[in-house]
Amino acid sequence: MRTYEVFLKRAGKEEFRHAGALDAPDDDMARLLARESYVRRGEGSLMWLVARANIVEGDSDFLEPNFDKPHRHNDGSNIAARRKRQRSAASADTEPSA
Amino acid sequence: MLRSWKDLDHFQEFIDSGGIVEPGDDMPDEYRSEVFRFIEFHANSELMGGLTERDWIPKTPGLRLKQIFLAKTQDEIGHAHLLYMVAADMGVKSRNQMIEELFAGKSRFHNVFHYQAVTWADQVAIAFLVDAAAFASQRAVFAQCTYGPYKRVLKRIVAEEGFHLRHGEDMLMSLAEGSPIQHQMFQEALERWWWPAVQLFGPDSDPADPLLKWKIKSERNEVLRMAYIQKFVPLLQGYGFKIPDDELRYDEASKKWLTSEIDWEPLKATMRNGGPDSRRRIANASANWSETRWVRDALDAAADNQSKNAAADGLARSAGTAA
Ligand SMILES: [Fe+2]
Ligand SMILES: [Fe+2]
Numbered sequence: 001m002r003t004y005e006v007f008l009k010r011a012g013k014e015e016f017r018h019a020g021a022l023d024a025p026d027d028d029m030a031r032l033l034a035r036e037s038y039v040r041r042g043e044g045s046l047m048w049l050v051a052r053a054n055i056v057e058g059d060s061d062f063l064e065p066n067f068d069k070p071h072r073h074n075d076g077s078n079i080a081a082r083r084k085r086q087r088s089a090a091s092a093d094t095e096p097s098a
Numbered sequence: 099m100l101r102s103w104k105d106l107d108h109f110q111e112f113i114d115s116g117g118i119v120e121p122g123d124d125m126p127d128e129y130r131s132e133v134f135r136f137i138e139f140h141a142n143s144e145l146m147g148g149l150t151e152r153d154w155i156p157k158t159p160g161l162r163l164k165q166i167f168l169a170k171t172q173d174e175i176g177h178a179h180l181l182y183m184v185a186a187d188m189g190v191k192s193r194n195q196m197i198e199e200l201f202a203g204k205s206r207f208h209n210v211f212h213y214q215a216v217t218w219a220d221q222v223a224i225a226f227l228v229d230a231a232a233f234a235s236q237r238a239v240f241a242q243c244t245y246g247p248y249k250r251v252l253k254r255i256v257a258e259e260g261f262h263l264r265h266g267e268d269m270l271m272s273l274a275e276g277s278p279i280q281h282q283m284f285q286e287a288l289e290r291w292w293w294p295a296v297q298l299f300g301p302d303s304d305p306a307d308p309l310l311k312w313k314i315k316s317e318r319n320e321v322l323r324m325a326y327i328q329k330f331v332p333l334l335q336g337y338g339f340k341i342p343d344d345e346l347r348y349d350e351a352s353k354k355w356l357t358s359e360i361d362w363e364p365l366k367a368t369m370r371n372g373g374p375d376s377r378r379r380i381a382n383a384s385a386n387w388s389e390t391r392w393v394r395d396a397l398d399a400a401a402d403n404q405s406k407n408a409a410a411d412g413l414a415r416s417a418g419t420a421a
Contacts, residue, residue, distance in 0.1 A: 020184075
């Protein structure tokens with residue numbers, strides 16, 4: 001028996017999403033069991049089955065070096081601060097003097 | 099291993115900040131065993147429920163209802179299948195071990211599947227009242243559920259229970275609005291099923307229940323039970339049925355329906371597999387497991403052939419490249 005992971009994609013939109021897993025002796029049987037277990041009400045229009053043994057995994061330790069890379073992000077706060085300064089300077093100019 | 103926690107306090111912090119646990123994580127043993135037990139119980143209940151429904155397919159009146167019941171049975175067995183998959187991946191027991199223990203009478207499953215469905219109206223009461231209670235308690239688990247794989251399959255289970263409920267109320271409606279005999283038939287079924295359905299939620303939660311602390315359960319048993327009573331008392335009365343509780347009253351101050359004191363002995367008996375129909379149900383399920391052995395054997399044989407063929411293929415291919 002092999003364990004398969006089931007992925008489904010809905011017609012027209014979204015990405016393939018993981019739906020669950022099942023055990024089957026071969027690919028044909030896996031396809032049949034997947035349809036009857038996971039797509040009884042049209043939950044997907046396309047299906048991928050991947051034998052669990054064939055999944056190449058990257059764990060947190062492997063991914064960790066890229067967790068902390070602030071130079072790859074920019075939240076735009078410097079520019080926003082400048083625009084805010086400009087706006088308040090402009091409104092100070094037009095304010096009637098007391 | 100994906101992630102680990104220094105101690106239970108750190109784990110709790112992770113849970114409290116919205117963390118979701120995945121199967122590869124080095125989760126605390128206490129979490130693993132409690133969550134596993136809970137999922138196993140849920141899986142067992144779906145399977146026992148589905149098998150009971152199966153028994154009623156030949157007796158279900160009319161082709162349309164028969165179709166609905168066939169589909170519902172397939173859903174319930176499907177729910178068991180998904181849950182056993184999730185449970186087995188926790189590495190505590192294999193699926194076969196869980197099923198064999200269940201059929202040997204060593205495991206627990208929902209109280210409501212320890213009673214006999216006497217007439218068709220019982221089946222309707224189960225499809226409506228019992229599915230509604232199961233639906234409410236599963237939805238409360240789905241609401242938070244810190245174990246990722248369980249939450250993902252619950253999404254689908256809860257959606258399907260929604261269909262069962264609507265079918266259940268349709269069937270209830272036709273009995274309620276049918277002949278006086280049909281109406282009376284459901285009244286009698288209600289007398290058998292009201293209390294088991296209310297008891298499905300269990301006695302008041304222990305404040306120290308680890309499943310609440312770890313956000314597998316999002317709500318205390320008594321809160322869910324109370325909400326169920328508030329919904330179903332007026333609904334059943336609206337269809338002209340009488341709730342089998344002489345002390346049932348509407349409390350103006352709290353604006354709530356209050357029932358008489360609940361006797362928890364029947365629930366406890368079912369948890370020891372000592373309910374009125376436990377033995378017959380377990381024996382039936384176990385007989386079914388033996389009768390369907392040939393299917394599992396055929397699948398295993400196909401799997402063996404597949405791997406033998408693959409090995410032979412590989413040998414032929416490497417012989418080919420050598421030549
Ligand atoms: Fe179910
Ligand atoms: Fe159901």
